[in-house]
Structure formats: C-alpha cells, structure tokens
Amino acid sequence: MTNLNAVLDAARKAGAQQAEAYQVANEETPVMFEANRLKELNSRHTSGVALRVIADGRIGFASSTRPDDVDDLVSAAMETAPFGPEAHFDFPKQVEAPVVETFDPATEAFAVDDMIEAGQTLIDAVRKVEPELLCDAQLRRVVGEVTLVNSNGANVSYRGSMLMAWLHGSLIRGTDMLFVGDVDASVSPDIDTARIERTVTWQLEHARDLANMRTAEMPVIFTSSGVADALVMPLTLAFSGRLVQQGQSPLAGKLGDDLYDARLSVHDDATLPMRPASRPFDDEGVASRRTPLIVSGTVRSFMYDLQSAGLAKAQTTGSAERSLTSQPSISTTSLIIAPGETTFEEMVASVKEGLIVEDLMGAGQGNVMGGDFSGNVLLGYKIENGEIVGRVKDTMVAGNVHEALASVSAIGDEARWINGTIHTPPLLFDRMAVSAKAS
Amino acid sequence: MPDQLTSRDDIETAVRGHNADYVEIRIDDTSTTRLVYRGQELEEIGRTRSFGGCARALVNGGWGFVSFNQPHDIRTRVEEAVAQARHVGKETSVLAPVDPVIDVVPLDVAMDPRTITLARKKEIFDGYNARMLSVDGVTSTNIVYGDSHKRVTFASSEGSYIEQERIDVISRLAATARRNGDMQQSSMSLGALNDFSYIDTLDEAADMIANRAVELLNAPYVEPGVYPVVLDPILAGVFCHEAFGHLSESDFVYENDRMKEIMVLGRKFGQKNLNIVDGAAVPGLRGSFKYDDEGTPAKKTDLIREGILVGRLHSRETAGKMGEPPSGNARAIDYRFPPIVRMTNTYIEDGDATFDDLIGDIKLGVYARNWFGGTTSMEMFTFSAGEAFMIRDGKVAELLRPVKLTGNLFTTLENIDGIARDLDFNQGGGCGKGGQMPLPVSNGSPHIRIQDCVVGER
Numbered sequence: 001m002t003n004l005n006a007v008l009d010a011a012r013k014a015g016a017q018q019a020e021a022y023q024v025a026n027e028e029t030p031v032m033f034e035a036n037r038l039k040e041l042n043s044r045h046t047s048g049v050a051l052r053v054i055a056d057g058r059i060g061f062a063s064s065t066r067p068d069d070v071d072d073l074v075s076a077a078m079e080t081a082p083f084g085p086e087a088h089f090d091f092p093k094q095v096e097a098p099v100v101e102t103f104d105p106a107t108e109a110f111a112v113d114d115m116i117e118a119g120q121t122l123i124d125a126v127r128k129v130e131p132e133l134l135c136d137a138q139l140r141r142v143v144g145e146v147t148l149v150n151s152n153g154a155n156v157s158y159r160g161s162m163l164m165a166w167l168h169g170s171l172i173r174g175t176d177m178l179f180v181g182d183v184d185a186s187v188s189p190d191i192d193t194a195r196i197e198r199t200v201t202w203q204l205e206h207a208r209d210l211a212n213m214r215t216a217e218m219p220v221i222f223t224s225s226g227v228a229d230a231l232v233m234p235l236t237l238a239f240s241g242r243l244v245q246q247g248q249s250p251l252a253g254k255l256g257d258d259l260y261d262a263r264l265s266v267h268d269d270a271t272l273p274m275r276p277a278s279r280p281f282d283d284e285g286v287a288s289r290r291t292p293l294i295v296s297g298t299v300r301s302f303m304y305d306l307q308s309a310g311l312a313k314a315q316t317t318g319s320a321e322r323s324l325t326s327q328p329s330i331s332t333t334s335l336i337i338a339p340g341e342t343t344f345e346e347m348v349a350s351v352k353e354g355l356i357v358e359d360l361m362g363a364g365q366g367n368v369m370g371g372d373f374s375g376n377v378l379l380g381y382k383i384e385n386g387e388i389v390g391r392v393k394d395t396m397v398a399g400n401v402h403e404a405l406a407s408v409s410a411i412g413d414e415a416r417w418i419n420g421t422i423h424t425p426p427l428l429f430d431r432m433a434v435s436a437k438a439s
Numbered sequence: 440m441p442d443q444l445t446s447r448d449d450i451e452t453a454v455r456g457h458n459a460d461y462v463e464i465r466i467d468d469t470s471t472t473r474l475v476y477r478g479q480e481l482e483e484i485g486r487t488r489s490f491g492g493c494a495r496a497l498v499n500g501g502w503g504f505v506s507f508n509q510p511h512d513i514r515t516r517v518e519e520a521v522a523q524a525r526h527v528g529k530e531t532s533v534l535a536p537v538d539p540v541i542d543v544v545p546l547d548v549a550m551d552p553r554t555i556t557l558a559r560k561k562e563i564f565d566g567y568n569a570r571m572l573s574v575d576g577v578t579s580t581n582i583v584y585g586d587s588h589k590r591v592t593f594a595s596s597e598g599s600y601i602e603q604e605r606i607d608v609i610s611r612l613a614a615t616a617r618r619n620g621d622m623q624q625s626s627m628s629l630g631a632l633n634d635f636s637y638i639d640t641l642d643e644a645a646d647m648i649a650n651r652a653v654e655l656l657n658a659p660y661v662e663p664g665v666y667p668v669v670l671d672p673i674l675a676g677v678f679c680h681e682a683f684g685h686l687s688e689s690d691f692v693y694e695n696d697r698m699k700e701i702m703v704l705g706r707k708f709g710q711k712n713l714n715i716v717d718g719a720a721v722p723g724l725r726g727s728f729k730y731d732d733e734g735t736p737a738k739k740t741d742l743i744r745e746g747i748l749v750g751r752l753h754s755r756e757t758a759g760k761m762g763e764p765p766s767g768n769a770r771a772i773d774y775r776f777p778p779i780v781r782m783t784n785t786y787i788e789d790g791d792a793t794f795d796d797l798i799g800d801i802k803l804g805v806y807a808r809n810w811f812g813g814t815t816s817m818e819m820f821t822f823s824a825g826e827a828f829m830i831r832d833g834k835v836a837e838l839l840r841p842v843k844l845t846g847n848l849f850t851t852l853e854n855i856d857g858i859a860r861d862l863d864f865n866q867g868g869g870c871g872k873g874g875q876m877p878l879p880v881s882n883g884s885p886h887i888r889i890q891d892c893v894v895g896e897r
Binding site for chain 2: 034035038039040041042043044045046047048059060061062063064065066067069072073076077079080083084085086112132134170172173174175176177179215242246247248250324325327361362367369370372374375376378393394396398433435436437
C-alpha cells in the first residue's frame with residue numbers, strides 16, 4: 001500500500017495548495033457457471049491511488065495502479081492542473097460520519113465451495129421448472145477497502161463487502177429466443193437465491209405462450225425490474241445538481257414544484273444498513289445521508305458533489321462517486337421509490353388491453369437527459385381482459401419519464417430490490433406509446 | 440523489456456513447468472490522457488496509469504484466472520490460477536492448435552498524441568467548443584477526448600512470447616439545443632488507431648453538429664410504424680455489429696445445441712447480395728491488431744457469403760470444441776479480465792447499387808443516419824440513429840426527431856434488398872460484453888435498404 005500522507009506531502013512540495021489522495025484495494029472472486037455447469041473461477045486483485053490537487057485555484061488529476069509511482073503520480077496531476085477547471089470548493093475537513101454497516105466478516109469468510117454449491121443449486125432448481133433452460137450464473141464475492149486523506153485533515157477509511165448472485169437463462173425454440181433472469185446482492189451472505197428462483201419460475205410460466213401486440217397507446221405496467229431498466233436513469237439524471245446548475249436538466253428552476261403524482265416519493269439513501277451501495281462517507285470524504293428527491297410529488301432536492309455544490313451555491317449531498325481512474329461525479333447510491341397501495345394482481349386485473357414490461361433493451365439510447373426513454377421489450381407480457389395471455393415479441397415502448405410520472409395510474413404495494421441498489425414497486429401508466437410489428 | 444518490474448525472463452519462466460493443460464500470462468501497461476468539457480467549462484482533465492497483469496490456466500476443461508496490480512512473484516499467481524482451474528475441471532481440455540509465436544511488434548504510429556502538448560490539445564478542443572457554443576440556440580455542449588497508449592506482453596506455456604503496442608485516439612462532440620421545455624441533442628463519435636491527426640480537422644463537424652441540434656427543435660416526430668428504411672454506412676455498420684455480429688460470436692453457440700441449429704453453417708441469412716466479414720487483419724482500423732489476447736494471429740473471417748452463413752468468430756476453446764479453425768477473436772479489455780470472443784472490424788461489403796437506386800422507388804420511408812447507440816439480445820436488436828429524414832416519393836424529405844429501429848435479426852437480414860457501393864467505417868464506437876467495455880472495434884457498411892423495419896421515436 002502507498003503511504004497516502006507521503007503523496008500529499010509530495011503534492012504540496014510540487015506546488016499544490018490542497019491535495020486529496022484516494023486509495024482503493026479490492027478483491028473480487030467470481031464463480032462462473034456456463035451452460036448449466038461450473039466453468040471458471042476468478043480472483044481479481046485491484047489496488048491503486050488517485051490524486052486530486054488544487055494548484056493556483058485549478059483542479060488537476062492523476063491515478064496510478066503502481067504503488068511505487070508517487071513521483072510520477074504527483075507530476076502527472078500537477079501537469080494537468082494549469083489546464084483544469086477552476087475549483088469551487090475546498091477539500092472537506094475531517095467529518096463526523098454516521099455509523100453505516102458496510103462490511104460483514106461472514107462474506108469475507110464465505111467459501112468458494114459454498115458459492116459453487118449455491119450457484120449449482122439455483123441452476124438445478126430453475127431447470128426443474130424448465131429442463132431445456134440453458135443457464136449462465138455467477139456468484140460473486142467482493143471485499144474491499146476505501147481510504148481517503150486530504151490536506152485539510154480528513155483521514156477516513158471503511159471496509160465493504162458484497163455477495164452477489166445472478167442467473168440468466170435462455171430457451172430457444174426454432175428462432176424464437178426467450179431470456180429470463182434475476183439478480184440479488186447484499187453486504188452479507190444472505191442473498192435471496194430463493195427469490196431468484198421464484199422470479200425466474202414466474203417468468204418462465206408466463207412466457208410460454210406468445211401473444212400478438214398491436215401498435216397503439218395503451219396501459220403499460222412496469223414491473224420493479226422494468227422500472228429499474230427504463231425509468232430510473234432518465235429520472236435520476238434530472239436530479240443531478242450539476243445538470244440543474246447548467247440548465248441542462250428539465251428540472252432546472254423547478255425546485256419545490258409539484259411536478260409528479262402526489263403519491264410518488266423517491267429518495268436516495270447511502271446510510272441503509274447492509275446495502276451494497278451504502279457507505280459512511282462519499283468518495284470525497286463527505287458524510288453520507290438520506291436525500292429526498294421527490295416528496296409526495298414535489299421536487300424536494302437535487303444531488304450534489306463538492307464542485308457542483310460550489311458552482312450552484314448549494315450544499316453537497318454526499319453524492320460523489322468515483323472509480324480509481326475517474327474523477328468524482330454525481331451518482332445515486334440506494335435509490336428508493338416508495339410503495340403504494342395496489343397489488344400487482346389488481347393492476348393486471350384493471351387492464352383491458354395492455355403491456356407488462358419486465359426487461360427493456362436499449363433504454364438509455366435516446367434523449368435521456370430530457371427524460372425520454374424507449375426500447376425493445378426483451379421480456380414482457382400482453383394483458384387481455386385483466387389476464388396475462390403470453391409473451392410479446394418485436395415490441396417497443398416509448399415515453400418521457402417526467403410526463404409519465406406526473407400521473408401514475410397505480411403504484412404497487414410491494415417494492416423489491418433490483419441489482420441490490422434500486423428498491424421500487426411496479427408502476428401502472430394509463431397511456432403509453434407501444435409500437436409492434438404483428439407477426 | 441516489458442517493464443522494470445517484470446523482465447521477459449521472469450514472465451517466460453513463470454509460465455513453464457506447471458501441472459496444467461495450458462497456462463498464459465498477460466501484462467498490461469496503459470497510460471491515458473482525458474479531457475471532458477460540459478458547456479463553457481472544461482470539466483475534467485486527467486492522466487491515468489494502469490499497470491497490472493493476469494495469469495490464466497486450463498486444467499481438465501476448467502479455467503482459473505488471477506489478476507493483480509503488484510507484479511511481484513508472478514509464479515505464485517500462476518500457481519493460484521492452476522489450483523483454481525484444477526478445482527473446476529472435470530472434463531477434457533480442448534484448445535484449437537495455434538503455432539507458438541515469438542514476436543515483438545513495433546508500434547506503427549502516424550501521429551503520436553504523446554508528442555502533442557496538453558496545452559495544444561486543450562487549445563484545439565477549446566476551439567471546437569467555442570464554435571459549437573457560438574451557434575444561436577445551442578445551450579450546452581459535451582466534448583470528450585481521450586488518448587491511450589497500451590503495451591501488452593503475452594506469454595504462454597506453449598512457448599509464445601508476444602509484445603504489442605497500440606494507441607487509441609477517441610473523441611466525441613455533442614451539442615444540446617433548448618427552447619422552452621424542449622431539448623434536442625446532436626453528436627458524433629470518432630476514433631483512430633495510432634493516429635492523432637484527425638483531431639485537428641473537426642471544424643466542419645463541430646458546426647454541423649451544433650446546427651443540427653438547433654434544427655431538431657423544429658423537426659416533427661416520426662409516425663411510429665413499419666417502413667422501408669435506408670441506412671447510411673455508419674448506422675448500417677452498427678446494425679451489422681449489433682444485429683448479426685454478436686450472434687456470430689461462438690461463445691454463445693458452442694455449448695448450446697439449439698443455437699448450433701440456428702447458426703448452422705450453410706444456413707441462408709440474407710439475399711445473394713449480402714456479404715459480411717470480420718477481421719483484425721484488415722489494417723489501420725480501431726479493431727486491428729496482429730495477435731489476439733491468446734496469441735492467435737489476426738485473420739479476416741467471412742461470416743456471410745452471398746447470403747449464406749459460412750463462418751464465425753472463435754477463441755481457441757470455442758474453435759477446438761466446434762472443430763473449426765481459430766479466428767483470432769479472443770480479446771480482453773485489460774488485465775483484469777480473461778479474453779472472451781469479441782468482434783474486431785466487422786463490415787458489410789460493397790454491393791452494386793447507388794444511393795439514388797436505393798431511395799428512388801420508395802414512396803414513403805425513412806432515411807436513418809449516424810450512430811447513437813445499439814444493443815442486441817441475439818434474436819432482437821435495437822439501435823438508434825443520430826438523425827433521420829422521411830423519404831417521400833423517391834426523395835429525401837423533412838428532418839425528423841431522432842428515431843430508433845428495432846427488429847428481429849432473422850427476418851431483418853433477409854429484408855436487406857439493396858446494397859450500395861460506398862463502404863465506409865465507423866471508428867467511434869466501443870463494444871461492451873460480459874462487463875468488458877469499451878473494447879475498441881470498428882464497423883462498416885455501404886448504404887443499405889431494409890424493407891419492413893419497425894421505426895419508433897427514440
């Protein structure tokens with residue numbers, strides 16, 4: 001490991017007025033299954049240091065995975081600083097961070113053989129439902145440590161752990177291809193493989209028959225997974241304090257406005273215990289918190305990191321995230337959409353002719369910044385007279401997330417974790433543009 | 440010398456004498472410079488150095504893989520990978536034979552970005568940013584520039600030792616126009632292998648992007664539906680990559696009997712006019728190299744010849760298991776990942792039509808240009824155009840808001856009924872698969888016409 005204080009000292013000697021060193025060390029152990037059987041074991045060690053400097057008011061940046069590289073690291077950061085953006089912040093002093101549970105020794109101790117067994121058990125279980133299903137699966141254990149020190153006295157560090165399981169199955173008949181799958185992740189080894197099994201079983205049972213869609217505006221239900229695929233990215237991008245300050249977000253100037261359905265509440269929370277996206281402080285050393293974005297339909301706050309907060313004359317919300325090689329930028333942690341009162345079955349029963357979107361492909365390709373989403377329904381079902389009648393093909397759905405969320409027809413009463421980081425109920429919209437090629 | 444921390448001798452010794460069917464080591468050393476603008480301001484400038492290595496082993500059909508940043512004691516890392524592989528392996532290892540190669544490939548650079556000062560790079564992009572922002576109606580811009588120099592050292596237990604270097608120069612210019620609540624964006628992504636020189640030639644491109652973003656504010660939405668569609672070379676190249684290229688990657692096929700039936704060589708995929716090729720041996724493109732990340736020499740592989748499936752993309756394992764020749768398509772984005780089957784330079788070959796032939800007899804259709812994005816799930820694909828126009832009575836008519844095209848691969852390839860003779864390459868893309876992104880690739884095509892394509896708003 002690199003001596004981070006030595007990096008700060010070297011940066012100041014080289015002319016930086018302020019400096020920040022960020023170090024990550026991760027050990028990632030994926031167990032990979034291919035075509036229903038164990039295929040590959042990996043162990044990936046990653047470590048490195050990133051240095052940000054503020055020199056003559058401007059930000060310079062460099063990173064390196066070479067522990068012996070202090071001189072090169074400092075000179076690279078100092079070389080970029082004269083051309084860098086003006087700094088609108090000081091690095092924070094040492095902060096009182098909340099206690100956030102991010103590490104479970106049981107995950108670190110979770111044996112590779114147990115991961116192999118969990119994966120094989122899962123594959124065997126879903127293949128009982130559909131013997132011809134061909135499964136790829138992965139159990140992944142990640143254990144790591146983040147350390148951040150800066151020249152204003154902050155010196156913070158935490159360990160994190162995560163266990164993740166995903167299963168992806170394909171069923172091919174002629175040239176018809178069905179893809180099913182689910183994923184769960186947790187700080188602890190308590191990932192819910194039974195849920196993955198239930199979800200995939202449900203998908204298989206409802207996808208057996210094919211149903212024809214027509215091109216029309218019609219009711220559309222997004223399952224939790226569909227919400228995460230299609231709606232979350234265009235929605236949360238609009239809450240980026242940087243894009244708001246630059247006038248690029250459609251929410252610029254709309255803080256406090258009642259833009260959304262009065263039943264809709266959305267918040268970001270980095271302090272939830274034992275969630276993979278949780279952390280005591282963000283990637284600039286700012287204390288973590290819960291940030292309400294939409295409260296009962298009202299735009300409540302935007303997300304900021306240090307630079308965007310400085311530019312907007314706002315307070316950072318501890319939303320800075322970075323990898324080793326990238327500079328901090330604004331990101332969600334755990335995104336929570338509050339559940340409503342309608343059961344999924346009631347939603348389906350209320351629709352005469354409509355579409356259920358479970359997996360949307362290519363959702364991030366449009367004018368995402370303006371809130372547009374659209375994509376090819378990779379896994380979705382048709383509703384006729386209140387019942388799911390089969391899987392759809394060659395079907396696209398499109399809309400604008402801000403317009404859609406202004407009037408939600410029903411919010412599901414049960415939220416679930418998608419990818420371990422988004423907790424959302426299903427949502428029903430009355431009218432959405434669906435285009436289909438009748439086969 | 441790959442690096443002062445790891446000598447050639449260390450690496451070659453470390454792969455020898457293990458109780459394994461196959462062992463390899465890769466050491467990467469990558470240095471990157473990156474500039475990002477958003478609006479008036481340069482938002483980010485930085486340099487990164489990424490040095491690391493990996494060991495991969497095959498025992499009884501099972502793989503082990505260990506990656507590391509600290510290159511001390513490589514032999515122990517190899518032993519870890521061998522132990523993992525032994526834990527997994529319960530079958531027989533199969534690798535298609537490849538002759539061992541010892542080669543140190545010199546860097547063939549036209550204009551080296553490392554010889555251009557940071558001040559000059561910033562001056563060039565300050566210029567483009569100012570040009571775009573000066574267009575009336577443009578409210579913001581986004582520019583990304585990156586150059587990266589990468590040196591890869593490879594050694595295998597079969598006696599290969601290969602050093603290769605490459606420099607990627609990528610750039611993206613985007614302009615956003617806004618009026619009342621409405622917002623439109625236009626962008627262009629470019630790239631080059633081992634050559635900085637195009638970076639200094641983008642004045643016209645910057646003007647075009649900025650003006651197009653403003654024009655889009657007045658453009659109508661497409662009426663969603665099924666149309667005859669003409670694609671420009673850039674978008675047709677993306678279509679070729681997304682809709683067909685991924686399906687030709689054999690790791691989706693080699694252990695899947697149903698996929699083998701679908702992708703059986705000799706199957707008719709398109710009309711007589713359709714020829715599709717992939718190959719890193721096509722020189723000077725983003726997907727070009729001399730050896731892949733298993734040390735297999737680059738090739739040019741016919742995938743579709745006169746509408747018939749004739750070949751596919753392989754790693755040594757997929758080739759061995761399918762009894763086909765290795766194609767040199769095993770690629771890893773960096774030392775943190777094992778190589779998997781990837782495309783290189785994928786393109787539709789020239790036909791004999793002209794652009795006017797393609798649009799001449801279309802009464803009502805869509806002309807879609809330029810890449811915005813694309814993705815596939817094998818059977819279904821979706822890709823979005825940077826810009827689109829209606830075709831009315833055989834002529835290119837009004838500009839549309841951006842459109843997205845979607846369809847079923849098997850019917851869509853058969854519906855290509857016209858191919859022009861104006862092949863061009865898109866070098867601005869990066870491909871993602873299995874968590875490895877963006878891998879440098881290129882794709883290309885002449886103008887093509889597809890009947891009965893589903894078109895929607897983007």
